[in-house]
Amino acid sequence: GAVVSQHPSRVICKSGTSVKIECRSLDFQATTMFWYRQFPKQSLMLMATSNEGSKATYEQGVEKDKFLINHASLTLSTLTVTSAHPEDSSFYICSARGGQNYGYTFGSGTRLTVV
């Protein structure tokens, strides 16, 4: 139990376009979801926390207008990278809280490459 599906696993987009990444909790309701970003050889950096039906809370230094987060249901959160640029190329990972008692299940990540 406690499976989080993240889609797509890889995406390549042109500079200036927008990309949407989906994060779904498959067998539990996720009251809270988290979005992380990871650059090569670095640790995961928390970008934002979202609760179903409310606005996301962004970490300091993360542009909320660039990284749009929608958590419209208890099983789905989306991250949209708007007007992507090469420096946005990174590994994006979502996490969902809920389900089993340990509470934090991670998706398999999305490798975004902006060309």
Add this chain to the structure above:
Amino acid sequence: DAKTTQPPSMDCAEGRAANLPCNHSTISGNEYVYWYRQIHSQGPQYIIHGLKNNETNEMASLIITEDRKSSTLILPHATLRDTAVYYCIVRVESGGSNYKLTFGKGTLLTVNP
């Protein structure tokens, strides 16, 4: 603002126990310690978590010192597939009954044949 300190790397022989230390000297009384691991280009995998008592599950054991300022993750019989970056995380409250996991740099555990 990770609240943990881990050695950057460790080696372990296959079949032996791997003991990964973590310092969290500023931990508060109600903050849990979580351990995750990440194999290259994958999402983190949950291992174990605890508050003040030692914990054991099918993957590992977690030993937390009495003062809670440090802990040790024990993989009893390491295999090559246990090679990964291991993260020790103190779960902190982020407001509004939300809790978040903030990752530090972790320990790269290399299990050698």
